[in-house]
Amino acid sequence: MRLGGGSGVSIGSLSEHFQMTLTGFRKHVRILEEAGLVTTEKVGRVRHCKPGPKRLEDVTKWVATYRSLLEQRLDHLEDFLERTKGTP
Numbered sequence: 001m002r003l004g005g006g007s008g009v010s011i012g013s014l015s016e017h018f019q020m021t022l023t024g025f026r027k028h029v030r031i032l033e034e035a036g037l038v039t040t041e042k043v044g045r046v047r048h049c050k051p052g053p054k055r056l057e058d059v060t061k062w063v064a065t066y067r068s069l070l071e072q073r074l075d076h077l078e079d080f081l082e083r084t085k086g087t088p
Contacts, residue, residue, distance in 0.1 A: 007015055010048055
């Protein structure tokens with residue numbers, strides 16, 4: 001994990017490992033920051049990233065719960081459509 005260090009890693013250094021512009025990478029980092037998965041801190045002219053307070057496991061649990069709810073709703077919709085098939 002590239003963000004494992006306590007002091008953080010510069011966004012520029014992280015972006016070197018991906019085939020995207022620095023501007024595009026910053027947008028991705030901003031979204032991760034808003035989700036609480038990373039934090040950034042500006043040190044001089046350089047912005048550093050480190051792991052945020054939320055962990056990916058927390059997000060994965062939330063997605064699994066939400067997915068289960070949506071699957072139940074889709075199952076109910078499917079049942080309804082089957083029952084009303086061909087009904088004017």
